[in-house]
Amino acid sequence: MSITRREFLRRMGMVTVGASVGLAFPGLGFAQQRTEAPPDLVAVRGGAPDVMFDRGIAAFGGMRRFVAPGDTVVVKPNMSWNVDPERGATTDPDLVKRIVEHCVDARARRVYLLDHTLDNARLAFGRNGMNDAADAGGATVVPANSGRYYHEVEVGSARNLTQVRVHELVLEADVLINVPILKHHGSARITSALKNLMGLVWDRRYYHSHGLNQCIADFPLVRAPDLNVVDAYRVMMSGGPRGSSYATKLELKRMQIISPDIVAADVAAAKTWGIEPNDVPYIGMAAAHGLGIYELESLGIERITV
Amino acid sequence: MRIHPLKVARVVVSVLVLALLLVAFLLPSASVSWTAVGARVQFLPALITMVLAGGGLSGIAWVVILVVTALVGRVYCSSLCPLGTVQDLLIRGVRGRSGYGYRRRMVARPSPLLGARVIAVVSIVLLAIGAPILVNVLGPYRVFGMLAKDFAVPLVALLSHGAYFVLRPLGIFVAPLVVPVDGVLFVVAFAAAGGLVTLSAVGGRLFCNALCPVGGVLSLPASRSIVRVAIDEDRCIRCGACEHICKAGCIDSDAKSVDSARCVACFNCLSVCPVDAIHYRYARDGENRRSDAAGSGRGLTRRRFLGRLGSSTLAVFPVSFLIRRRTGRVDGTPSGARLRPASPPGSRSVERFTSLCVSCHLCVTRCPTQVLQPSLAEYGLRGIMQPTMDYAVGFCEYECNECSTVCPTGAISPISLEEKQQTQIGQAHFIRERCVVVTNGTACGACAEVCPTHAVYMVPYEGHLTIPETDMDVCVGCGNCEFACPVEPEKAIVVSGNEIHRPRVVKETDGVPEIVDPEPTEEFPF
Numbered sequence: 001m002s003i004t005r006r007e008f009l010r011r012m013g014m015v016t017v018g019a020s021v022g023l024a025f026p027g028l029g030f031a032q033q034r035t036e037a038p039p040d041l042v043a044v045r046g047g048a049p050d051v052m053f054d055r056g057i058a059a060f061g062g063m064r065r066f067v068a069p070g071d072t073v074v075v076k077p078n079m080s081w082n083v084d085p086e087r088g089a090t091t092d093p094d095l096v097k098r099i100v101e102h103c104v105d106a107r108a109r110r111v112y113l114l115d116h117t118l119d120n121a122r123l124a125f126g127r128n129g130m131n132d133a134a135d136a137g138g139a140t141v142v143p144a145n146s147g148r149y150y151h152e153v154e155v156g157s158a159r160n161l162t163q164v165r166v167h168e169l170v171l172e173a174d175v176l177i178n179v180p181i182l183k184h185h186g187s188a189r190i191t192s193a194l195k196n197l198m199g200l201v202w203d204r205r206y207y208h209s210h211g212l213n214q215c216i217a218d219f220p221l222v223r224a225p226d227l228n229v230v231d232a233y234r235v236m237m238s239g240g241p242r243g244s245s246y247a248t249k250l251e252l253k254r255m256q257i258i259s260p261d262i263v264a265a266d267v268a269a270a271k272t273w274g275i276e277p278n279d280v281p282y283i284g285m286a287a288a289h290g291l292g293i294y295e296l297e298s299l300g301i302e303r304i305t306v
Numbered sequence: 307m308r309i310h311p312l313k314v315a316r317v318v319v320s321v322l323v324l325a326l327l328l329v330a331f332l333l334p335s336a337s338v339s340w341t342a343v344g345a346r347v348q349f350l351p352a353l354i355t356m357v358l359a360g361g362g363l364s365g366i367a368w369v370v371i372l373v374v375t376a377l378v379g380r381v382y383c384s385s386l387c388p389l390g391t392v393q394d395l396l397i398r399g400v401r402g403r404s405g406y407g408y409r410r411r412m413v414a415r416p417s418p419l420l421g422a423r424v425i426a427v428v429s430i431v432l433l434a435i436g437a438p439i440l441v442n443v444l445g446p447y448r449v450f451g452m453l454a455k456d457f458a459v460p461l462v463a464l465l466s467h468g469a470y471f472v473l474r475p476l477g478i479f480v481a482p483l484v485v486p487v488d489g490v491l492f493v494v495a496f497a498a499a500g501g502l503v504t505l506s507a508v509g510g511r512l513f514c515n516a517l518c519p520v521g522g523v524l525s526l527p528a529s530r531s532i533v534r535v536a537i538d539e540d541r542c543i544r545c546g547a548c549e550h551i552c553k554a555g556c557i558d559s560d561a562k563s564v565d566s567a568r569c570v571a572c573f574n575c576l577s578v579c580p581v582d583a584i585h586y587r588y589a590r591d592g593e594n595r596r597s598d599a600a601g602s603g604r605g606l607t608r609r610r611f612l613g614r615l616g617s618s619t620l621a622v623f624p625v626s627f628l629i630r631r632r633t634g635r636v637d638g639t640p641s642g643a644r645l646r647p648a649s650p651p652g653s654r655s656v657e658r659f660t661s662l663c664v665s666c667h668l669c670v671t672r673c674p675t676q677v678l679q680p681s682l683a684e685y686g687l688r689g690i691m692q693p694t695m696d697y698a699v700g701f702c703e704y705e706c707n708e709c710s711t712v713c714p715t716g717a718i719s720p721i722s723l724e725e726k727q728q729t730q731i732g733q734a735h736f737i738r739e740r741c742v743v744v745t746n747g748t749a750c751g752a753c754a755e756v757c758p759t760h761a762v763y764m765v766p767y768e769g770h771l772t773i774p775e776t777d778m779d780v781c782v783g784c785g786n787c788e789f790a791c792p793v794e795p796e797k798a799i800v801v802s803g804n805e806i807h808r809p810r811v812v813k814e815t816d817g818v819p820e821i822v823d824p825e826p827t828e829e830f831p832f
Contacts, residue, residue: 082705110477122481122674143479148467185755188751208750209750212749234821239763244760250819296832303830
């Protein structure tokens with residue numbers, strides 16, 4: 001069908017007006033689209049852990065930035081200890097539940113909770129609330145205490161951790177989300193995102209006998225997490241990592257650090273805890289591997305108060 | 307031919323008790339530990355519980371069994387004893403429905419009941435003086451426990467690992483049964499199983515009448531029981547069908563008599579008589595009883611008995627002693643004192659534990675962290691096979707008291723979780739010159755990480771390094787530290803058992819540690 005000359009001119013006029021308006025006022029008419037890049041690191045403070053995560057992940061553009069429909073997601077919290085969650089030794093179960101819910105909303109096919117525990121797993125997952133968090137959120141808890149599920153991989157560019165038996169889900173999953181709890185550690189100074197990955201290997205004793213700090217720094221060469229969420233709500237300031245009720249002091253810092261950059265997350269976590277990142281050897285070693293950015297000033301940081 | 311209802315009843319009961327015990331031994335979940343009730347109705351464990359362990363009425367089973375036996379014969383042997391049921395299954399497997407053709411053989415070579423009675427007396431005397439060694443070798447519940455734990459459990463573990471291949475492609479993750487495979491114990495159990503199969507094939511319930519200490523004890527009241535299997539001499543035509551089917555070799559059809567001292571009350575004979583001449587009924591004293599004088603004074607029998615006793619004990623002793631199973635256990639602490647074995651929490655002292663334990667290994671199979679392992683030489687010769695804490699294999703979980711809830715003899719007395727957490731069964735000794743921090747100059751702290759009572763903690767050393775320090779007052783001897791230590795072959799921190807368990811100093815408060823809630827601020831630390 002042919003078009004009349006008048007109709008053609010009318011349409012051209014509309015397009016010109018619309019384009020001009022759109023170019024002159026970028027927020028107008030394209031309200032859903034962010035024209036600036038997502039932040040490198042988001043720091044949230046002042047709310048409950050699950051609420052803080054909602055605000056934090058929204059600043060990245062939602063969980064769908066990290067999880068595509070049909071993905072297999074492995075969430076690695078700290079659920080290693082057979083203690084109540086109020087002891088500050090394990091990740092807040094409400095936070096874990098919330099993260100799982102976000103993954104499910106992003107249409108992940110399967111969400112797993114994975115941790116090779118120090119305490120007896122069956123007892124721990126009931127006491128520290130992770131069984132309930134998994135059931136409520138829609139995740140599957142993986143029993144990681146059988147060597148059958150671990151496979152040896154070569155880590156070419158590692159300095160000490162040249163080969164390691166790692167859980168097969170780490171190698172197979174589409175997305176790895178690292179959810180540590182920030183706390184004092186008797187020998188590593190603090191434990192945060194980098195140290196939390198130790199729960200993905202079969203043989204912890206290798207780390208302890210081959211240079212703990214260097215092995216912690218080497219591991220992300222096997223697989224770096226796609227996202228790190230540091231739970232700094234209830235922070236153990238002494239007596240870590242297990243804590244005891246008389247040698248431990250907890251501080252309610254009510255903070256959370258979210259970043260795909262594991263080095264930046266731990267630098268921020270160290271400063272949050274109150275220690276210079278220079279005094280935590282494994283952070284610098286990880287930066288030396290090129291696993292992330294050490295200088296926070298060069299990063300785009302969004303700070304949110306709930 | 308109909309099956310006699312008594313036989314049906316004893317089959318149902320025996321299968322039920324066996325199933326309960328198998329569940330207790332094979333399924334790791336704590337929620338099925340009530341099935342250990344199958345262990346509480348066993349004769350020797352109950353005897354030990356009541357008479358030696360001060361367990362009171364929880365050990366009443368042996369009294370009940372004795373009374374019942376005096377009234378109605380050795381029904382324990384065919385309905386409650388798990389080894390009896392195992393033998394019945396073996397007999398059925400080996401012999402099918404055919405009997406034993408005992409007709410001539412029994413008269414010529416009767417089973418040496420005297421042997422079992424001697425063993426029974428010796429076992430009980432040794433038990434009374436604190437050396438349950440014969441009970442640990444020949445006690446039927448203990449033998450069953452050994453077969454279950456060293457034989458059946460590894461097989462089940464193998465199957466559960468096989469399940470991995472089936473379930474993994476379906477995306478299902480399972481926790482396979484993880485069992486430290488002990489070659490020596492498996493071989494011993496295999497030999498014992500082989501011995502049992504042989505005995506069953508050759509002579510049915512031969513173990514029960516030749517070797518079993520419980521059989522020896524129960525044969526005494528059973529020989530005069532008021533109700534027993536008896537033959538109506540008027541009706542019997544001496545066809546020998548009952549003698550043929552008898553598992554215990556207690557029927558002499560020529561003499562038309564049944565020896566109730568040997569009869570294990572399986573009731574198989576009640577169904578096979580073509581003229582309905584054999585019944586389970588009241589029998590007057592003197593009627594239908596065969597003297598068991600035969601069996602003593604016959605050189606052939608005594609030699610055979612000694613040979614069997616010798617071969618079964620031989621299978622256990624030298625093999626176990628010659629092979630040192632564990633590596634990594636240090637022979638001395640820094641002060642030069644020898645490392646002592648630790649007995650499980652609830653046992654109160656090593657002396658008490660080794661005098662009461664029958665080595666059934668129910669605690670070993672139920673321990674969720676597998677720290678309880680059968681000993682070889684740790685408790686000395688008389689304590690062989692009795693469980694001890696092996697910190698190379700596992701550690702004692704702080705929030706668990708499972709072993710004390712299942713022990714059928716009271717060797718591990720029931721203890722509340724709180725009491726267990728305040729009991730010191732051993733002390734950890736730090737050996738500084740072996741520590742990774744000292745030898746390699748790198749950070750470690752594996753021991754302090756896992757200590758549940760803050761008995762091991764890190765203090766500043768050099769530069770950014772920290773090194774362990776110990777506070778023995780609060781140590782419970784759980785061995786978490788020793789298990790976690792990465793130094794091989796001799797660990798840098800080792801636990802030595804306390805001869806007598808003692809309360810530890812409790813420094814922690816109940817509940818949550820001190821919490822600081824700072825003023826809310828808009829400031830971010832970076």
